[in-house]
Amino acid sequence: MTTAAGPRIAAIARALDDEGYRERPIAVLDLDAFDANLEDLARRAGGTPIRIASKSLRVRGLLERALAHPATRGVLAFTLPEALWLVQRGVDDVLLAYPTAEIGVIRSLCMLPGTLEAVTLMVDGTAQLDMMVAATRDLRPGRDRPPLRVAIELDVSYAPAPGLRFGAHRSPVRTAEQAAALAREIAARPALRLVGMMAYEGQIAGVTDTARGPYGAAVRTMKRLSRPDVARRRAEAVAAVREVADLELVNGGGTGSLESTAAEPAVTEVAAGSGLIGPGLFDGYRDFTPRPALHLGLSVVRRPAREVATLLGGGWVASGPPGPDRLPTIAHPAGLRFAPQEAAGEVQTPVLGPEAERLRVGDTVWLRHAKAGEPAEHTNGYVLVAGAGTDADPIRVQGWLPTYRGEGAVFL
Numbered sequence: 001m002t003t004a005a006g007p008r009i010a011a012i013a014r015a016l017d018d019e020g021y022r023e024r025p026i027a028v029l030d031l032d033a034f035d036a037n038l039e040d041l042a043r044r045a046g047g048t049p050i051r052i053a054s055k056s057l058r059v060r061g062l063l064e065r066a067l068a069h070p071a072t073r074g075v076l077a078f079t080l081p082e083a084l085w086l087v088q089r090g091v092d093d094v095l096l097a098y099p100t101a102e103i104g105v106i107r108s109l110c111m112l113p114g115t116l117e118a119v120t121l122m123v124d125g126t127a128q129l130d131m132m133v134a135a136t137r138d139l140r141p142g143r144d145r146p147p148l149r150v151a152i153e154l155d156v157s158y159a160p161a162p163g164l165r166f167g168a169h170r171s172p173v174r175t176a177e178q179a180a181a182l183a184r185e186i187a188a189r190p191a192l193r194l195v196g197m198m199a200y201e202g203q204i205a206g207v208t209d210t211a212r213g214p215y216g217a218a219v220r221t222m223k224r225l226s227r228p229d230v231a232r233r234r235a236e237a238v239a240a241v242r243e244v245a246d247l248e249l250v251n252g253g254g255t256g257s258l259e260s261t262a263a264e265p266a267v268t269e270v271a272a273g274s275g276l277i278g279p280g281l282f283d284g285y286r287d288f289t290p291r292p293a294l295h296l297g298l299s300v301v302r303r304p305a306r307e308v309a310t311l312l313g314g315g316w317v318a319s320g321p322p323g324p325d326r327l328p329t330i331a332h333p334a335g336l337r338f339a340p341q342e343a344a345g346e347v348q349t350p351v352l353g354p355e356a357e358r359l360r361v362g363d364t365v366w367l368r369h370a371k372a373g374e375p376a377e378h379t380n381g382y383v384l385v386a387g388a389g390t391d392a393d394p395i396r397v398q399g400w401l402p403t404y405r406g407e408g409a410v411f412l
């Protein structure tokens with residue numbers, strides 16, 4: 001698939017050439033697109049604070065840039081070692097979005113200065129609670145050591161009929177009664193303190209809506225029916241848990257659902273990350289259009305046949321159910337496609353089409369990853385560019401930011 005992002009990438013490519021940035025592969029982050037996307041997320045959230053999903057960035061400098069915006073509040077992290085690493089580097093509010101079973105790291109959380117106040121762990125059952133209590137038994141909370149902050153994850157997948165279910169398999173806590181029961185279990189353990197709830201409606205936030213035909217219509221209907229179901233169940237569960245504990249935060253949603261999640265009175269903050277980057281999968285939403293902010297440039301290294309050019313690398317296939325939508329988007333030049341029998345290869349990626357005839361060894365083909373954060377695991381850093389591309393405001397290289405990987409920090 002190709003996109004309308006081409007002219008901007010072409011201008012960025014010329015600017016990189018002018019400034020002597022010729023190494024490939026190269027990952028280029030368009031700061032203008034990133035900042036415009038941040039403003040758009042802020043607009044869509046309508047005043048509800050946005051917690052930045054770090055898995056969708058995995059670049060500390062970009063997290064900091066997003067956190068400097070008044071519409072944002074804190075980080076939604078993906079592993080506990082990552083959360084501690086971020087706190088040690090100055091982030092003071094981290095909600096860990098997924099449960100952890102890292103006993104040693106939970107102990108570190110208790111012992112490192114300042115981390116207990118900054119990090120909230122996600123739980124959805126007593127097994128995690130018992131593990132945390134056992135792991136920290138000899139480190140009892142006291143005057144100097146506050147309890148571990150925990151949040152309950154509520155499952156808000158949509159199950160309109162027996163055997164029919166839309167959404168991710170996440171928490172076993174589905175009802176207000178179950179949430180309140182888990183809240184009481186937490187209250188019974190002095191080593192823990194319940195401070196929040198989170199419910200992620202992946203069947204709305206993570207499912208695109210531009211598919212054509214009956215399937216697309218069915219998806220849009222599912223999303224429309226699911227919204228009031230999510231809102232009702234989230235409100236009931238939050239009310240039931242508030243009978244047991246004061247909640248500092250109720251987190252929900254993602255880039256794909258900001259408007260509907262932020263509109264729920266029970267929600268105190270929304271989560272978003274991918275919308276800052278605008279990866280390939282996010283071309284498929286109707287109500288918002290992020291600007292592509294991350295461009296991956298690969299070298300043409302050979303021309304094996306007419307209308308075929310081969311790139312070095314390119315096999316950056318996204319996680320999730322395998323399918324063509326997990327492949328990178330070939331953004332520039334326009335009109336190229338993958339070879340059906342090879343697709344995006346580990347070290348070699350042939351691209352096909354009449355446009356390939358014009359490519360020479362040493363030229364660059366620009367891809368966009370299907371997902372926002374995963375490219376950061378393939379490169380040490382992003383070259384930053386900005387500028388309107390006019391004579392008055394030319395596109396220029398602004399610097400470079402290391403990815404998590406570039407900082408030697410690979411968490412998943």
Ligand SMILES: Cc1ncc(COP(=O)(O)O)c(C=O)c1O
Nearest residue numbers: 053056200254255271272273274
């Ligand atoms: C718990 C949670 N919240 C929010 C999100 C949304 O993140 P994004 O805005 O990057 O789609 C995700 C993504 O998977 C998630 O797991």
